[in-house]
Amino acid sequence: MSSDTLLLGIDLGAGSLKSTVINGSGTVVATASLPVETLSPKPGFSEQDPEGWWSALTGSLRKIWAMGVDPAQIAAVSVTAGAHTHVLTDSNGRILRPAIMWNDQRSGVQVDKARAAQGREILALSGNRISATWSLPQLMWVREQEPETHAAIRCVLPAKDWLRFRLDGTIATEVTDAWGLMLADAQAGGWSDALCAMAGLSVDALPPILASTAVTGKVTAQAAAQTGLRQGTVVICGTSDTNAETYAAGMTRPGIGALKLATAGTVSTLTASPAFSEDVIHYPHLVPQHYYAILGTNSCASAHRWLRDALFADIGFDGMDKQAQTAPAGCEGLLFHPYLNGERSPYWDPDLRASFVGLGFGHSAPHICRALYEGIAYTLRDCLAVLQDRHMGFDTARLVGGGTRSALWRQIIADVTGLTIEIPAEGDASYGAALIAGIGVGVFADTDDAARVIRVSETLQPDPANADVYARGFARFRAAKEALTSLNHSTVRELREGK
Template sequence: MNKLFGVDFGTGGCKATVIDLDGNICATAFKEYPSEHSKPGWSEQDPALWIDAFITTVTKCREQMTDGFEGVLGLAVTASTHNAVLLDSKGEVIRRCIMWNDQRSVEQSNVLREQYGERIYEIGMQMPTPTWTLPQLMWIRDNEPENYEKIDKLMFTKDYVRSWVTGDFCTDVVDAQGSLLYDAIKKEWSPELCGMIGLPLEVLPEIRGSQEIVGKVRAEIAELTGLPEGLAVIAGCSDTAAEDFSAGAVREGQIIVKLATAGNVNLVTNSAKPHPKSFTYPYSVAGKWYTVTATNSCASANRWMRDALYPVEKELAEQAGEDIYEIMSKQAEEVELGAQGLIFHPYLLGERCPHFNSHARGNFFGISMMHTKGHFARALLEGVAFSLYDCLQVLKDFTENMEDIVIIGGGAKSALWSQIVSDIFGLEVKQPENAESSFGGALMVGVGVGAFASEEEAARRCVRMKKTYQPNAENHHKYMRIFEIYKKIVKASEPIWEELAELS
């Protein structure tokens, strides 16, 4: 039986998935790893954790299949974008990787915006914020010049892992775009953007198509993991692009709501549509682009609540073999809509769309003696959904069609959270059967090796919807009243965020 293999590196962990050519899951494995937050707003990871997670999840997948990796046609590695891994002349990692949700480069972003903002937007289609690699590298140059001088090669998360597997030195168009070092019009690294921080072009990888075969599994990696030596490996792409593809988004106008570490509301388009309050990327689907609006903390906010408010319940759930998130969800479900006046803003790591304020901070507003953990759990789910609804408003500048929406990501496993999103949006929301980045990466492999004639065939053959959420009109009306208060709190908080930033 022929199979396709995708391995994805999300911010919270690595997920590996093997599928057959009809989209059925043959094997899957996950390994969690931590981020380090040594200072407020900082977020870093050790790339060695990714290699360990790759070995673990790949090995577990092989062990789950009676015929092992026999019949596997190819491998894709995908990951969150913007994360630059810096290597010295010996190929050693220079420092921990600054992650996409790190907010330390505020000052550098402001300088770039003031001095070059219009030109950066013209070339790279985005305005500089701490999310992007360009200001992150500028921060390293300004604060760690000894590390900056050592840079011999720059890779992104998926490329670092894939290079370990194959020995190649390349990236794909999606991750190139995510660096803010790429000329989106000329489709090449931009000497002008790199020149703004004195970065030599030769440290940057070759740019390839997401589905292009760029290497083969090396003998030593085959021996270590059980992967077939010589197995084809495609370039891969960002986790978001892969996940959108896994949801069957191959046509203009399709909208994808993602409840993952971050929360995204994305729109597929036939051409680039730059907007100062969104992100614009070439898509892994040939000839398409996608517009991204995003909130920084989504499932990561729920994970924070799990660790901060539910440590005892978490330990007991693990001992009983239960899912702590299901326990939290049941508590939230017992609380009425609106959490009896408790409102949450999920700005735990600053915020992107539509505020683009790295000083933004999360809060629970309206706490009273009557509120329980269940109220906090409910308010968190609603607060993230309100933030995503904020993102949806930006997309209305690009499309009037809001009828083709799918919901994906780990958070979408919660029926309560998905229904809250549908009620707040006031729109029908569909949930695919298998919508994850590793699944989308596996589909991309199928296109890359010729198992599918096109992305459309891959989606038609392998993507199936399992559930549809219909909005409750009365709930939507109530939520819109709360949303107005939600926005007023944001407006009132903005000057306070700045004061807090000065103190911290």
């Protein structure tokens, strides 16, 4: 490859699509993003229009070309997106319904039924516990609630694969997103006839499974006209956003973890072999012969955004951060549980709800802002404890996601978890996608070679002065959650019944 070779990574997040161009040394040349809209037609529903993704993709690339990037220099492009989000199409390739998102909670009834009747079989085949996050129960919901739509399904494509199909016209996926559909056989490989039957689908409706770094095709004439990319640009398969992001952050060997402050919050670690259980989610990792174990909280930056919109729209995120800096550690007893859309790890409870606990006349706006930071840090500590109990913990973590822009929040994460926190210079999924494009087209020899360009820009140590206050706060956080669980359940049940 010539010295002016460029690589393009595209990541579809829950709230925006971001495109990043890097050179062969891993330096970011240009980046651009556009928002994507989430629809909530009913409580607990979370959907997006795939055509909106494509509009954001083409719009972000127009921004990049306007920065002076020459499309002819792009050697390869790769796409990532959140796992579990899928597109359903008919025999003509027409989208049948909005894409159900990973944070959608509508399939709780289907989850309960499947867990009671087939929970052990699903865990044994898929390697993961069934919950409302996964595509399998969402497809069960479509079969029961939208039978005409279900009958018309001829292809199920993970979100990033639908976007890539729009680029090169090929139907394919890779193993991480295949696991994310909960339709793949984690033990034997390939698609599972039994899991597909539970979803009411034929294996024929699912794409071939390729390597994440495999060449799937080339940019078509139609896609070139819409995106500005050069026709014939090589397209690489790609992977899920978390897989790409943890790799780009530097989680390339066991012993280093990754924490993510994005729409959802996650805790991940690399392992040489998966220990399938109901408590920890596993996926294959980009690093060959390795897997990543991950636990996640449903609401992280999304809770931050909710609080801004609800109470602090006049001062915005920067104003909230300045407010939070003036409140003491522990917020003088104020706690926040960020369960605005139920919770995944470690409770797997779609009927939990958020709460501020311990409010008094002595609390004000700074306490509320800081309590949100601390509450999300407590949820990450809750997830970390699951890994530690299974001897999968770590002492150092790479911190990624939009929340890392707050210096205060970064330090709170270190203080609450007790971890050494490292901030990657470039650690998002679009950067990881660009590295994958480089591996696929030969700019980098393999994942080890590409990892040489990953750098750390900041290291944070836990402040021992805050250890006791956060240990007590975490204990109260857990106790309050337990005390409120039955009330949350009855409240949600009554709302469902229209009371």
